[in-house]
Amino acid sequence: MPTTDFNKTAAISDGHEAKKAGYKVPFGTVSITPKAKQLIDEAIERRWLTKGKYVKEFEDKFAALFGVKYGIAVSSGTDADAIACAILYDFGARRGDEIIIPALTFVATGNAVLQAGFKPVFVDVKRETLNIDPDKIEAAITKRTRAIMPVHLMGKPADMDKIMAIARKHKLHVIEDAAEAHGAEYKGKKIGAIGDMACFSLYAAHIITTIEGGMIITDNERMAEAARSLRNHGIDGKFRFRRIGFSSKMNEIEAAVGLGNVDIFHDILNKRRRNVLYLIEKFKKFGPYFIYVKEEAHEKLGPHAFSMIVRPGLNFTKDEFVAFLEQEGVDSRNLFYSIPTQTPSYAFMGHKIGDFPESEFCSNNGTHIGCHQDIEISQMDHVIATVDKFLKGKNSDRH
Numbered sequence: 001m002p003t004t005d006f007n008k009t010a011a012i013s014d015g016h017e018a019k020k021a022g023y024k025v026p027f028g029t030v031s032i033t034p035k036a037k038q039l040i041d042e043a044i045e046r047r048w049l050t051k052g053k054y055v056k057e058f059e060d061k062f063a064a065l066f067g068v069k070y071g072i073a074v075s076s077g078t079d080a081d082a083i084a085c086a087i088l089y090d091f092g093a094r095r096g097d098e099i100i101i102p103a104l105t106f107v108a109t110g111n112a113v114l115q116a117g118f119k120p121v122f123v124d125v126k127r128e129t130l131n132i133d134p135d136k137i138e139a140a141i142t143k144r145t146r147a148i149m150p151v152h153l154m155g156k157p158a159d160m161d162k163i164m165a166i167a168r169k170h171k172l173h174v175i176e177d178a179a180e181a182h183g184a185e186y187k188g189k190k191i192g193a194i195g196d197m198a199c200f201s202l203y204a205a206h207i208i209t210t211i212e213g214g215m216i217i218t219d220n221e222r223m224a225e226a227a228r229s230l231r232n233h234g235i236d237g238k239f240r241f242r243r244i245g246f247s248s249k250m251n252e253i254e255a256a257v258g259l260g261n262v263d264i265f266h267d268i269l270n271k272r273r274r275n276v277l278y279l280i281e282k283f284k285k286f287g288p289y290f291i292y293v294k295e296e297a298h299e300k301l302g303p304h305a306f307s308m309i310v311r312p313g314l315n316f317t318k319d320e321f322v323a324f325l326e327q328e329g330v331d332s333r334n335l336f337y338s339i340p341t342q343t344p345s346y347a348f349m350g351h352k353i354g355d356f357p358e359s360e361f362c363s364n365n366g367t368h369i370g371c372h373q374d375i376e377i378s379q380m381d382h383v384i385a386t387v388d389k390f391l392k393g394k395n396s397d398r399h
């Protein structure tokens with residue numbers, strides 16, 4: 001059981017707005033520990049607030065959590081993704097080369113690939129896992145493909161054995177977008193420690209947070225060095241710049257919050273896992289109505305949130321379901337959109353609706369709710385009772 005008193009650590013909450021709006025089950029939260037507050041005070045006292053010793057300590061401790069040698073802290077998860085892509089220029093990639101990503105993910109993954117000067121090539125997902133369908137990857141590989149960037153959506157590990165085998169066969173790099181999957185495991189390996197590099201978002205609702213922030217981890221020294229250069233405009237030496245870089249450094253205040261979170265990482269993870277496993281168990285009876293992410297024997301979820309997709313052929317829509325959740329005080333978010341086909345008004349990179357049927361199905365019918373460390377069993381029971389009430393109402397409509 002968790003040992004951290006989250007009532008004391010969650011001094012500030014991403015669910016602040018949600019709480020104000022009266023949600024019984026807010027979507028996100030931020031844990032600010034007493035140690036973080038002390039470190040922030042000390043940094044202010046020292047008058048050293050830009051990247052300094054806390055950032056370095058945070059990078060080292062973060063990387064150690066995943067058993068990886070180097071951590072490079074940046075301003076956001078999006079920048080982590082973009083910088084990881086840009087590192088490939090040190091390894092023979094050229095502008096306009098291609099990086100394979102899932103069609104269903106937070107839009108940041110696609111933006112980051114473009115921001116780094118590459119072309120995102122989208123591959124459909126599997127609705128049961130929400131992750132890239134490995135059996136569709138090879139068809140998307142061309143002679144300009146440089147990397148595969150799987151996303152472990154909602155903290156569910158992508159099928160890394162198949163992805164790594166394809167990458168090895170075609171001599172591609174693998175960049176894990178682990179923005180939502182801190183602490184997840186795949187066949188005994190830590191998510192983030194399987195590909196060449198992994199990128200984490202440290203945004204407010206994520207397991208380890210710095211409020212805004214990101215982290216790249218890698219065992220490859222050259223990649224780590226390139227990341228350090230790229231986050232600071234491509235610096236190489238004193239005011240000499242040899243890469244097209246980003247302005248993406250982390251500051252000491254953010255690192256202090258992160259150091260506090262590293263201390264309670266296992267407590268946060270355990271509480272989120274307790275919550276998500278509770279929901280998974282309770283949702284078994286709703287199986288005919290919803291597809292929800294499950295934990296399989298070979299893996300451990302690093303839960304970001306709990307997803308629910310309305311099955312086809314039922315007498316209600318996702319929008320009706322979400323409206324009912326809202327009415328009962330359960331805060332939710334759409335299950336992202338199929339990036340290339342979410343704007344039917346124009347064809348993004350030549351795609352049209354219907355090109356990514358699984359991703360589009362998930363977007364049209366899916367939602368997700370919080371399962372974070374400040375949510376108690378009684379709140380999850382409220383979720384279950386709400387879903388029960390909604391379905392009973394719908395079934396009685398039928399008869």
Ligand SMILES: Cc1ncc(COP(=O)(O)O)c(C=O)c1O
Nearest residue numbers: 076077078106108179201202203
């Ligand atoms: C899968 C994925 N990738 C990248 C990001 C970008 O992270 P950030 O919001 O910190 O820029 C997110 C953010 O939640 C995400 O969910």
